[in-house]
Amino acid sequence: MVGTPFLVFLVSALLIICVFAGVAVSTRQPRHVEYARAQRLRGLFFLSLAAILVVFLVLTLPRLPYPVEAATSPGRIVHAVGKQYAWSLTDGTGPTLANWDTAFSPSITVPANTQVEFRVTTLDVNHGFSLYAPDGHLVAQTQAMPGYMNRLRVTFDRPGTYTVLCLEFCGMSHHRMRGVVEVR
Amino acid sequence: MTLVAEPVAVDTYTPRLVRLTFTWVLTALVLFPVLAVLGFLMRVLQAGFLASVPPEWFYAVMTLHGLGMVGLWFVAGMAGISVLLARYVRPTLAVSWIAYGATLAGVLLLLAATLIGRLGVGWYFLYPLPFHSGGTWPGWATASLFAALAIMGVGWTLWAGDLLWAIARRYGLSEALGWQYLRGTGTPEVPPIIIIATVSFIGVLAGLVAAVVVLALVAFEQFTTGFTNDALLIKNLTFYFGHMLVNITMYFGVAMVYEIMPAYTAKPWKSNALVAASWNLVLFLVMFAYLHHLYMDFAQPEWLQVTGQLASYLISVPAAVVTIFSTLVLVYGSETKWKLPSLMLYLGVMGWAIGGVAAVIDSTVAVNSRFHNTLWVPAHFHTYYVMGVVLMILGAVFHLATELSRVSESLASTRAIVTTVGIGGYGFLLMFYLAGVAGVPRRYANYPVEAAQGIFYAKLSLIFIAVLLAGALIYIWETGRRCVRALAV
Numbered sequence: 001m002v003g004t005p006f007l008v009f010l011v012s013a014l015l016i017i018c019v020f021a022g023v024a025v026s027t028r029q030p031r032h033v034e035y036a037r038a039q040r041l042r043g044l045f046f047l048s049l050a051a052i053l054v055v056f057l058v059l060t061l062p063r064l065p066y067p068v069e070a071a072t073s074p075g076r077i078v079h080a081v082g083k084q085y086a087w088s089l090t091d092g093t094g095p096t097l098a099n100w101d102t103a104f105s106p107s108i109t110v111p112a113n114t115q116v117e118f119r120v121t122t123l124d125v126n127h128g129f130s131l132y133a134p135d136g137h138l139v140a141q142t143q144a145m146p147g148y149m150n151r152l153r154v155t156f157d158r159p160g161t162y163t164v165l166c167l168e169f170c171g172m173s174h175h176r177m178r179g180v181v182e183v184r
Numbered sequence: 185m186t187l188v189a190e191p192v193a194v195d196t197y198t199p200r201l202v203r204l205t206f207t208w209v210l211t212a213l214v215l216f217p218v219l220a221v222l223g224f225l226m227r228v229l230q231a232g233f234l235a236s237v238p239p240e241w242f243y244a245v246m247t248l249h250g251l252g253m254v255g256l257w258f259v260a261g262m263a264g265i266s267v268l269l270a271r272y273v274r275p276t277l278a279v280s281w282i283a284y285g286a287t288l289a290g291v292l293l294l295l296a297a298t299l300i301g302r303l304g305v306g307w308y309f310l311y312p313l314p315f316h317s318g319g320t321w322p323g324w325a326t327a328s329l330f331a332a333l334a335i336m337g338v339g340w341t342l343w344a345g346d347l348l349w350a351i352a353r354r355y356g357l358s359e360a361l362g363w364q365y366l367r368g369t370g371t372p373e374v375p376p377i378i379i380i381a382t383v384s385f386i387g388v389l390a391g392l393v394a395a396v397v398v399l400a401l402v403a404f405e406q407f408t409t410g411f412t413n414d415a416l417l418i419k420n421l422t423f424y425f426g427h428m429l430v431n432i433t434m435y436f437g438v439a440m441v442y443e444i445m446p447a448y449t450a451k452p453w454k455s456n457a458l459v460a461a462s463w464n465l466v467l468f469l470v471m472f473a474y475l476h477h478l479y480m481d482f483a484q485p486e487w488l489q490v491t492g493q494l495a496s497y498l499i500s501v502p503a504a505v506v507t508i509f510s511t512l513v514l515v516y517g518s519e520t521k522w523k524l525p526s527l528m529l530y531l532g533v534m535g536w537a538i539g540g541v542a543a544v545i546d547s548t549v550a551v552n553s554r555f556h557n558t559l560w561v562p563a564h565f566h567t568y569y570v571m572g573v574v575l576m577i578l579g580a581v582f583h584l585a586t587e588l589s590r591v592s593e594s595l596a597s598t599r600a601i602v603t604t605v606g607i608g609g610y611g612f613l614l615m616f617y618l619a620g621v622a623g624v625p626r627r628y629a630n631y632p633v634e635a636a637q638g639i640f641y642a643k644l645s646l647i648f649i650a651v652l653l654a655g656a657l658i659y660i661w662e663t664g665r666r667c668v669r670a671l672a673v
Contacts, residue, residue: 002554002621002623005545005548005551006617008541008545009542009545012538013541016534016537016538020537023512023515024515026515026516026517027517027518027520030518031517032517033517038513045504045505045509049500049504053497053500057497060551061490064486064489064549064550065482065549065550066486067482084318085318124316125310125313126310128480128556130557130625132635136622136634136635137622137623138623142481143481145416145419145483146312148415148416148483149483150481150483152482163632165635167480169243169310169627170313171243171313172240172243172318172320172629174243174629175628175630175631175632176632
């Protein structure tokens with residue numbers, strides 16, 4: 001999924017560089033530029049850009065990651081609770097500050113090909129709940145916010161060990177904060 | 185090719201104004217390499233070198249680098265635009281000195297908080313992190329951070345307010361916003377810099393109001409019992425402020441392009457209905473575009489998320505179709521004199537365009553799921569910062585420094601600067617983009633095995649940053665000596 005956006009970026013960047021280079025080179029041979037012609041070209045550029053933006057809006061707005069409450073119920077619910085500096089992953093309600101040491105669980109097992117709903121929150125600061133596949137690519141993410149619960153729905157189509165990393169800077173061990181989701 | 189220099193009124197650059205401007209510039213030229221080296225140090229640590237350095241130092245350096253650079257280019261933009269505005273309006277120089285003092289005080293407090301206190305909250309100090317140090321930094325460091333923000337905020341509010349007042353005194357607000365062009369009369373004529381500056385100062389003040397509200401709410405929680413702030417509200421306000429500050433800095437640079445580029449192209453760049461419509465549209469849309477920072481906050485109402493994507497997409501249109509296209513039309517086939525200022529201004533517009541494309545891509549909600557808080561984020565903002573607004577502002581500064589010192593440009597230095605900054609800059613950025621595509625998280629002191637590619641890209645980036653820094657140092661030397669000469673003249 002990241003391949004297409006990156007390709008769009010690369011092509012656009014190269015196009016921009018070529019245009020800027022070409023225009024700069026044109027100054028070696030000064031010429032008269034007709035204002036009306038430039039305005040027509042501007043109009044064409046505007047229509048092209050507008051069309052591209054509309055196409056991407058139409059293609060991407062239906063693919064929002066926010067769960068629709070009225071849709072099908074998830075096959076499994078996992079409570080993901082972040083706290084400086086660990087993720088707790090449990091079936092039932094997650095740990096609180098008071099019982100963290102006893103109720104905390106760093107890993108959980110979920111079935112493949114089943115929609116899993118991660119109910120994500122935090123006991124202290126903002127964290128970023130993210131799932132990395134065994135091959136290292138980022139599958140999905142949502143923020144863990146104090147006082148809020150965010151629902152992230154994921155269907156794992158491949159079994160394996162998925163890592164939960166923190167994607168919102170949360171303090172000195174932000175880079176060590178992890179959890180494990182085993183998909184079987 | 186001949187250079188048709190825009191005639192400057194003899195009394196525009198008074199000794200007082202020159203002294204003020206070059207005080208700002210020389211301060212910026214000292215802070216810039218220091219903050220840049222801090223960024224280099226971050227990549228050194230991420231590359232796995234100096235492994236004995238505890239991670240809390242990475243995060244303290246990261247906080248200083250981020251806050252420092254955002255603040256630096258904001259004040260450099262303000263200083264640059266205010267000296268160019270002196271051609272048209274009369275701001276109060278004393279207010280700029282107050283802002284200078286406030287900025288210095290803020291810098292000292294931040295240096296203490298981060299380098300002594302090891303404050304590591306990141307540049308946008310996302311609530312409630314400043315109050316959850318986990319024993320890493322003391323309470324006085326958090327207090328210093330908020331004191332610095334408050335002091336600088338007051339100074340910058342006075343400064344932006346004074347500049348806006350100076351514009352309004354001469355033109356009136358609606359004419360400063362170019363509404364006469366929208367009405368079809370076109371008179372009185374206002375130069376583009378006035379329209380852009382007016383839009384920018386309104387934006388600055390709006391952003392600073394949000395910062396005041398954040399500081400007030402956070403202080404209220406700290407000094408009362410039984411009240412906890414709503415994290416989503418604070419997040420909205422924080423990102424509104426941060427986004428506004430960064431975007432307005434961008435617009436300062438763009439205003440400098442409008443004002444100075446014509447001196448090198450021998451073609452004027454005047455306001456018209458298109459320029460007025462474009463910048464008034466920007467003023468409206470920039471109030472909503474910040475929402476793209478909260479896409480991964482699923483608690484945010486969905487209609488706000490969609491608004492964020494719409495505003496972020498739309499705001500690219502005036503930038504691309506008016507400013508960037510007009511830059512190209514201005515230059516195309518003209519007798520442009522390619523000196524260091526015109527090269528930097530032109531390349532700055534190009535960098536803004538490239539970074540803008542990456543930003544619009546990331547502002548697509550469905551894409552943001554995979555790019556948010558990966559290295560794609562620093563990739564795109566460093567693009568329109570380092571290779572965008574920084575080039576624009578430094579190009580403008582060199583133009584002024586050369587004009588006022590009357591020290592002519594060295595072709596060898598110009599070639600060296602453009603080559604090293606171009607190769608080093610885009611190379612260092614490419615490493616960020618590639619790492620972002622690979623899903624490497626941002627703001628990691630070092631990389632776990634799942635993000636091991638981050639180490640590889642960090643190592644490569646060091647070579648490019650070294651090249652970039654070499655170019656920056658040549659620039660600083662050339663500009664610094666001209667500033668000193670201009671002060672002596």
